[in-house]
Amino acid sequence: MTEIKLTLAKALNTALRDAMELDDKVVVFGEDVGKLGGVFRITDGLQKDFGEHRIWDSPLAESGIVGTAIGLAMRGYRPVVEIQFDGFVFPAFDMIISQLAKLTFRSQGAWKMPVVIRIPFGGGIGAVEHHSESPESFFCHIAGLKVVACSNPSDAYHMLRQAIACDDPVVFFEPKRRYYDKAVVDVSATGEDYFTSKTLTQGQTCTIASYGPSMPVALAAAEAAAAEGRSLEVIDLRSLSPLDLGPVVESVKRTGRLVVVSEAPRESSISSDIAARVTEEAFYSLAAPVLRVAGFDTPYPPAKLEEEYLPSLDRILEAVDRTLSY
Amino acid sequence: MTEIKLTLAKALNTALRDAMELDDKVVVFGEDVGKLGGVFRITDGLQKDFGEHRIWDSPLAESGIVGTAIGLAMRGYRPVVEIQFDGFVFPAFDMIISQLAKLTFRSQGAWKMPVVIRIPFGGGIGAVEHHSESPESFFCHIAGLKVVACSNPSDAYHMLRQAIACDDPVVFFEPKRRYYDKAVVDVSATGEDYFTSKTLTQGQTCTIASYGPSMPVALAAAEAAAAEGRSLEVIDLRSLSPLDLGPVVESVKRTGRLVVVSEAPRESSISSDIAARVTEEAFYSLAAPVLRVAGFDTPYPPAKLEEEYLPSLDRILEAVDRTLSY
């Protein structure tokens, strides 16, 4: 056991470092990841230690970034690319959907695509437009991609290691407003599969399924609910696609109620999908419809309104109340 | 009443022509829409009659096409652009999500965006890769866009007219394998709102909600079911976002069962969303979970497999059977 206390940002940095040390085919690039260490410093110090042939600054063009990652993957590399903010992944959307996600299927395995696309995502940092988005649902609708979101330093470390080790493309969402959350991380290999749903608190009243930056909010809601004598079962989904639905269904079969929490707009979202699937699989157990506490179906609002837009402890508890009123 | 028998393709062509005649701010462009009249001939003859200042061939670049449409809209034009095939809209995805969908919100109405993006979509024509996709769910997840899909010549005509008249951006999906379906169209103005759900057949056993190219399949399923003594209530959603859920909920409250039919992959899709919302709004009426008959969560398969991939009459009936077995 090698336990150290790390921020989520530093856990990611450590994961990159460890992966680069282990395998010299791991290369890192994107905008400002070199000398600057990325705008969030996730790649801090790596260029100094590994050199410009392992980690380099790309020209400012996201389709070029993902496209060259694909070519490097064909050549045997394992590129980890950074998209600077959630709102800037869209210039690469075509390259991701038309090529990255489909090449293994198209070539029936002749090409493997061990590419990781790291994306700091979500709101809550008071930023200007395009810097607070939650685009994960788009990627969940694309077959051939793995889509994951970490929520705490330990998962951040292990999930990034697992993503880099994975032979399929992984869109790796990092909860940017949790970068400075600190926790103990055991960086020794565990052999565990981290792309699974993980139950964080046991409960009988209602199940809460969430991921990424909303996890601490969900946990706080569980605590507040406990004070009121209600026990919430909180599940961190971690992998959004493919989604490990088993633990959620199993939980709902016990609690009879589910609230899905996500910052993304709700229409055609991963929250809707979870609601639809859980209803299919646990129809007779549900005492109430699956409710979604999510962003509104609006563009992300100006920052001064984001507290209202983002799922809050109170909105979660209100949804729990609503499920109980059925 | 001006009733004429038209193919769906010709109905669209007529709608464009009528709109261009009515308002000289309506301009049409895209790849090969001029002399060639588009690869599906939807713009056939328009350049000859309206001239190259009303309808022109763009350079081969989709972000450029949508971007220039935005600029022209700012200048008071009402651009109708063609994306040649569903799979080629993604190079314009960033322009659509970051600009087209957000400019009215960003400017709080100072800019209107009367832009129509026409996209022939869906499978069933035996085409090579990227020519059979159903990307509508991506657009439904984007606030600020209207997303509609027509399924028959009459709706094609009127919905395109309504889209062109609309001051908000409309992503207009055309069921390419239904282009040659023929029906009587009343091209006289009706004042009706076509961006609404429309009930096509009444029934008691189960509700079927669908749109675009699957509508004829759903109707055929209803006929087959009728022969077996089951009556299906078939609803053509027409507008996918915003979605006119009222008629669906109302129907489900009577039938107690709903099957959503769509060619798109099911994960994080508009079908999932409908399932989630209907379950919320008609929870006590549902005798079975909402089932989705959709594409699989795979890339669109090689054409020889598409019959298996696409929702078929039998898959719909099988889903109805399943809802009845609850």
Next chain:
Amino acid sequence: MNSDSQSTEPVMTGSEDSAGKVADGDALSPGHPQTAGAAAARSAAGTTGSNRPAPEIMRGLRATASAPDQISILSPEGELTAHPDYPLDVTPELVRGLYRDMVLVRRFDREGNALQRQGQLGLWVPLLGQEAAQIGSGRAMRPRDMAFPSYREHGVAWTRGVDPVDILGMFRGIDHGSWNPAEKRFGQYTIVIGNQAPIAVGYAMGQRLDGAIGDDENAEASIVYFGDGATSEGDIHEGMVFGAAFSAPVVFFCQNNQWAISAPLETQTRVPLYRRANAYGFPGLRVDGNDVLAVLAVTKWALDECRTGNGPVMIEAFTYRMDAHTTSDDPTRYRLADETESWRLLDPIERVKAYLARNGLADAAFFDQVQVEADELAARFRAHCVELEPPTSERMFSRVYTDPSAQLAAQQAEHEEYQAGFADTEAVSR
């Protein structure tokens, strides 16, 4: 093209290259393995004999503002040399006006930084050092011309009559820009790099379709602003392709401030950016971006070219980002103070002041008066900022569509109900 190196013709088909410069892959992709034997291999392949010109390399380009082919009128020392191709009626009023513009703009820009430091703004994007590029090009526009900015163009906004206080909203997180872009003929800030180029071209195509070009006084043109880093994005390319294809009356105005956050120009390109225009068959020229008179003259010429149907034109304004990328950035991590210091000598305002003073075109009273105005503007800017009220939740749902959708209205109603209920609960305590 004539090979006189003094010529500053817009480059249509590229310019000659001196034989001495040799391509050096190492300079471009440091750390990537190099072939020691490259030259030898070429020679073995029998191709060395031919005098193929090598590409010009960017190395060292940043350290100097006196790049070849650069158009200038007012030297860093404040000496004026008229340019034969870009005539400008340099009246004292003109120069004093430009001076005032630049001082005022710099002043509120500095105030923006201060407000961010004091927690009044979430972010500020400083323009320090780019005043001449922005004021010169902004003042070249006619009232009916249309400008599409990126996100750093507070100086251009100023020339369009946008009140600086209206820029504050987006940086304070209350809106996405408070000016009316259609009325001011100044688009909203565009944060997703490059998006504004095809949009500007579309607008300019509309100007052309409207017949609003020609020698008529109502003739119009458009100008679109972007940075050196932006040139790598596909959208800038597509904008130029469409601009050329439709002879759109649009000026592509690149403020090459040498950096894209931490990436120096060499990350994006091997050759000067104004050469990009060649590839599309329209004129590209480089102007000293710290020389407000040269920028004004060249941009006027370019807008006139466009306005009379000869668009597009590309201008590269060679300038420097004196401050951090934004208030969130720490440039000490990636660039040397030396470089910044050497550019300080090329300050866009100082040279105008020197010109005015030396030639007796402005006295101390004038300079003092401008300073007073600047301080007043800054005070108003600050006062307005701290008074800005946060928006109500209605703003979140407003104008997502021009006509409200029932679906969204329901979401809004539900949210408002929830908020009301929550207010009740608050009262009795949860």
Next chain:
Amino acid sequence: MNSDSQSTEPVMTGSEDSAGKVADGDALSPGHPQTAGAAAARSAAGTTGSNRPAPEIMRGLRATASAPDQISILSPEGELTAHPDYPLDVTPELVRGLYRDMVLVRRFDREGNALQRQGQLGLWVPLLGQEAAQIGSGRAMRPRDMAFPSYREHGVAWTRGVDPVDILGMFRGIDHGSWNPAEKRFGQYTIVIGNQAPIAVGYAMGQRLDGAIGDDENAEASIVYFGDGATSEGDIHEGMVFGAAFSAPVVFFCQNNQWAISAPLETQTRVPLYRRANAYGFPGLRVDGNDVLAVLAVTKWALDECRTGNGPVMIEAFTYRMDAHTTSDDPTRYRLADETESWRLLDPIERVKAYLARNGLADAAFFDQVQVEADELAARFRAHCVELEPPTSERMFSRVYTDPSAQLAAQQAEHEEYQAGFADTEAVSR
């Protein structure tokens, strides 16, 4: 750069322009309002005095293959003139081999059309007319070089040892190409225009990172194919930006076949496409794309440049799409038979045949033998096509991920169960 118009140097910084050509907006944007008074306005603005070079215009370019700056070795009449800059050891074996390649490729290409007409294929994308561009460039590669095609490169596939029958699957709707792209060093067909450019650059960056460049015999390079229409896409631009930034060993090979479906070259560009390279600071050259020897010589040179670390290089092969865009297309709607006829005189195969025959390097027996081989290939191609079995449903779920996901496995199982159940129902009749 020397101004000798005979020079066919790769253009690094643009080439000179004759003063006579004048930009004519009308030619570029027909139908869009023009300003009659444009010249007058410019003159009023006082800028006409300067001798600014006007951009070269594409008008009429299509009608001729003898564009300026075009590198050629074998004339349409079959006369050979060695090129000083692009030496090639023109042995009889070489020329006979290239002839055979082109005849065989054309033969199975014609068979592809026929199979589509007979309903055996859903689509065929003919290469007719582009045999020299494809065989010349394909044969320039070394075995370890890597090629990234668009969707029309059946000739290049042939040179990579891809069995033509393996191209049939995707057009018959049973797979997305049946060759192993990693083994053949020939990527799968890329249908979304432009995507292949950044991918090829990434691969080439990998070649460089691996140290697989230099004068070593294991040194490698990459080549990426795209059309004239494709040059408008952002991805081609980003590919070139990245290629230049990392000195990637990649040849950008543009087959300018004059049309992008119904859009003539003028829709995309005002100036010749090979000039694009200037903008990025690497060599761009135009070769007679119907001259297999010139294409071979130029591509060999370009690949060697890249292989030895001096990449990228851009080549524009000036050729013509003699057939429809695809079997779904009807070119009579947009182009004149005249044009096609005039290009028929420039046929890439006929000139090689003339050269071989006239110089006694091949006899009738040789030509007959090649014809026999071609017919045999076509027969095998056809036989293979009609025998191809449709895939089973397992193919639909296979390799969506390298390791199957539980979620998808469940979907697959459900589907298989459904099918099985359906088979049962079939038996008893629904």
